[in-house]
Amino acid sequence: MKRRFSSMMIAAVAGILALTGCSGGNSNTAEPDGTAQPAGQTASSSTPDAGGGNLRIIWWGNQERHDLTSKVLDLYSKTNPGTTFTPEYQGFDGYFQKLTLLAASNNMPDVVNFYVGSSDSNQFLDKGLLEPMDQYVENGTIDVADIGENTLSGGRGADGKLYGIPLGVNARVMIVDPAAYEKAGLTIPEKGYANWEALHEDLGKLKEVTGAYGADDLFNINFTLAYYARQFGQTIAAEETGIGFDEKLYTDFFTYRQGWSKEGLIPKMDASLSVKNPEESFLVKGQSAVMVAYTNQYPGIVKAAGRPLQMILMPGPDSDKAMDVRPGMHFSISVNSTQKEAAAKFISYFVNDVEANKILNANRGMPVSSAVRAALMEQFEPEMKAVADYMEVVAEHSGPLDPPAPAGATEIDKLMVDLEQQIMYEQTSIKDAYAKLTQEAAAIVARNKE
Amino acid sequence: MMPNTKKNASRLTVHLVCLLIGIVSLYPLVWMVASSLKESSQVFVSAHSLIPTSWDFGSYISGWRGFAGITFGTFFKNTIIIVCSVVTGTLVSCSLISYGFARIPFRLKGFWFATVMLTLLLPGQIVQIPQYIIFYKIGWVNTFLPLIVPAFFGSAFFIFLLLQFIRTIPYELDEAAKIDGCSRFGIFYRVILPLIKPALVTAAIFEFYWAWDNFFGALIYLGRPQLYTLSVALRLFADPSSGTDWSAMFAMATLSLIPPILVFFIFQRYIVEGISTTGLKG
Numbered sequence: 176m177k178r179r180f181s182s183m184m185i186a187a188v189a190g191i192l193a194l195t196g197c198s199g200g201n202s203n204t205a206e207p208d209g210t211a212q213p214a215g216q217t218a219s220s221s222t223p224d225a226g227g228g229n230l231r232i233i234w235w236g237n238q239e240r241h242d243l244t245s246k247v248l249d250l251y252s253k254t255n256p257g258t259t260f261t262p263e264y265q266g267f268d269g270y271f272q273k274l275t276l277l278a279a280s281n282n283m284p285d286v287v288n289f290y291v292g293s294s295d296s297n298q299f300l301d302k303g304l305l306e307p308m309d310q311y312v313e314n315g316t317i318d319v320a321d322i323g324e325n326t327l328s329g330g331r332g333a334d335g336k337l338y339g340i341p342l343g344v345n346a347r348v349m350i351v352d353p354a355a356y357e358k359a360g361l362t363i364p365e366k367g368y369a370n371w372e373a374l375h376e377d378l379g380k381l382k383e384v385t386g387a388y389g390a391d392d393l394f395n396i397n398f399t400l401a402y403y404a405r406q407f408g409q410t411i412a413a414e415e416t417g418i419g420f421d422e423k424l425y426t427d428f429f430t431y432r433q434g435w436s437k438e439g440l441i442p443k444m445d446a447s448l449s450v451k452n453p454e455e456s457f458l459v460k461g462q463s464a465v466m467v468a469y470t471n472q473y474p475g476i477v478k479a480a481g482r483p484l485q486m487i488l489m490p491g492p493d494s495d496k497a498m499d500v501r502p503g504m505h506f507s508i509s510v511n512s513t514q515k516e517a518a519a520k521f522i523s524y525f526v527n528d529v530e531a532n533k534i535l536n537a538n539r540g541m542p543v544s545s546a547v548r549a550a551l552m553e554q555f556e557p558e559m560k561a562v563a564d565y566m567e568v569v570a571e572h573s574g575p576l577d578p579p580a581p582a583g584a585t586e587i588d589k590l591m592v593d594l595e596q597q598i599m600y601e602q603t604s605i606k607d608a609y610a611k612l613t614q615e616a617a618a619i620v621a622r623n624k625e
Numbered sequence: 626m627m628p629n630t631k632k633n634a635s636r637l638t639v640h641l642v643c644l645l646i647g648i649v650s651l652y653p654l655v656w657m658v659a660s661s662l663k664e665s666s667q668v669f670v671s672a673h674s675l676i677p678t679s680w681d682f683g684s685y686i687s688g689w690r691g692f693a694g695i696t697f698g699t700f701f702k703n704t705i706i707i708v709c710s711v712v713t714g715t716l717v718s719c720s721l722i723s724y725g726f727a728r729i730p731f732r733l734k735g736f737w738f739a740t741v742m743l744t745l746l747l748p749g750q751i752v753q754i755p756q757y758i759i760f761y762k763i764g765w766v767n768t769f770l771p772l773i774v775p776a777f778f779g780s781a782f783f784i785f786l787l788l789q790f791i792r793t794i795p796y797e798l799d800e801a802a803k804i805d806g807c808s809r810f811g812i813f814y815r816v817i818l819p820l821i822k823p824a825l826v827t828a829a830i831f832e833f834y835w836a837w838d839n840f841f842g843a844l845i846y847l848g849r850p851q852l853y854t855l856s857v858a859l860r861l862f863a864d865p866s867s868g869t870d871w872s873a874m875f876a877m878a879t880l881s882l883i884p885p886i887l888v889f890f891i892f893q894r895y896i897v898e899g900i901s902t903t904g905l906k907g
Contacts, residue, residue: 231848235864236861236864237861237862237863237864237869237870238687238690238691238692238861238862238870238873239870240864241692241693241850241861242692242693244693245692245693245694246693261848261849262693262849262850263848263849263850264692264693264850264861265844265857265860265861266857266859266860266861266862266863266864267860267863267864267865268860268863269840269841269844269860272841272844272845273844273845276753276754276757276845279754279757279758280754280757280758280761282761282766451865452669452865452869454666454668454669454869454871455669459669459670460669460670461670478666479666479669479670480666480670481666481667481670
């Protein structure tokens, strides 16, 4: 017994020695390895001493975007000898998971495709992982002469600093099916419905024509509530209380939605939740005659539907005030980048260069630069041209963007989606939901202030 | 007469139930293949129909074209390199390790075996970030190494599988080989290895599937598109915010299914053999 114990001890000590010996040896060998290898990696991916260097750039997208963006990178390398790129493109699924991991290991690419203000990207801002770009705008590296301040402001974080340069602009749009309107004997209000009741009336007639619904879900809380609040001079987010709209607005919004869904004018919650892509919408399948979307989705929807569609302004009173021109995606610069100046120069090229944008062909939304937009008009397909025309209309009929959401807005967004489902599945009353929302939103804001 | 019809009836029910389950589980696959032959915009419009109105192989061509000049040939090549290395590594390491645990007495065997088995319980997500940082520090990110090398150090599941199999082989065979002058490695190589072939094939097939499907590992370790595997490349078609070329995606997904299906049909008889025989033949 005793012998056994002592031999076990010896084995344990030997094991520990072996382990430490191992790790000691490892750290010794790993040291030159560890510095040599990443250096080798940076030698291939970023050589600061060899001229412009190599920029790592990451974005998400589909086949078309990968092809077009790569072409622009090649073009830039050609006109700016010395600058090369290591693109790391992704599908949208997994994009932010990968970015989180890259950030956690201090390995973020220099240029990052982003959406400042989305819940996925707020955590990067909160942790200070992105470089504020105001200085590059001030010293002229990033040229924003042709970009409206309204558009630019969407790239600002809650602290007012500029964290992303918008790559394209979108607007909310109501898409209608002219054939269904004709069949129902209705005329399309070119400038949008003057109020929600008028829309309600038409949907009843359209429902008979389509045989299913009058419209797709028009009241998705992420999409419509912010717009709806703006119609009544309110905002979705607010600095102190978290939410900037009153109980009446919230109640009206959900009363419309519950009523219309009960009448079968719009799909029930479960049916509309099953629509994950605009291509799967009921409008595309011919089971509804009206839907709401962002303008960049319009060409895809028309293609999927395979029949002529038309864009009109969003419904309701005061849409002039409520519509806004929203930046699509942004390019941001990682705070750890060693070549921020070069990255900023490239971003400026990406949004301002006419040749580059002729290749990109508004792939990330309507170009933000008015000069580029004008130059692209002639090459646009009919759907894109329609979007461009519509954007002009929106530009005249829109108000300034809402101020940046306060810290913690992500949590409030999640809470609102939660309550949305509880209301629509009749698990809670609108009144209770609003009470819970005001209480918890204020708590979330207070917690994030500390 | 009577019992016979009864037997037939029950057999019929069994067959019907099997057929039903078969149809239900095959349906998504058939739907995917059918959708790959439709035009992209028609995929969801005519989602209910399994028969495409026109047989359109265009999506196979446009999908194979890949992204920015990198075709699916590259992605297939990458995946095959990784999968073959991983399967080889797993078979070599796991068979050796399990032989050691099954046949060689050594100190603290129980402790080490428990340690190996404990790694089965550790959720992969927990080690993901530390592992990533280690691989990054030694400069392995953007190479295949983080995906391949760990396979050469055994994996608990297969060690356990092979171990159980080796335990069913009578120890007398080892002793006989020893008397005939076999070394320890000789026993492994000449006696044990041929006898656990069915288990090895089972392990190989499983590991083949898992490595072929591995998405997250490939997603985080492979930065450059030239290195992407199929599972990562398939996602490059999808972008919910602008539009997804569904039929091209389904076309490439269909192609990417062919190797696993081939592997299954070629090696499935070994799986059956592995289950029915218990290691002792002749």
